[in-house]
Amino acid sequence: MNLEGKRYAYCGLYCGACPVFIQTAAAVADGKSDFSNPEGFCLGCKSSVVSGWCAECTLKSCAKAKGYDTCADCADYPCEPMKGFIEAGD
Secondary structure (H helix, E strand, C coil), X not given: CCCHHHCECCCCCEHHHCXXXXXXXXXXXXXXXXXXXXXXXXXXXXXXXXXHHHHCCHHHHHHXXXXXXXXXXXXXXXXXXXXXXXXXCC
């Protein structure tokens, strides 16, 4: 499984630094692929295996619907939801 294009989230966060992403990538590399617990597995929000919090992300939904690789590609950047995300420090 190629994870290179999936290491950056739509919001711009680097998934490669996330402990859940690192754990999941290691499990996949070891041939383990039981993704039954969505909170414990995530291959980045651009993959089909996302954690619960990434699955519900409004920034992801918006960028994906507009066909952008990241929110920064949008002419409305930074939009109000992005400003809120940045201010919250999540």
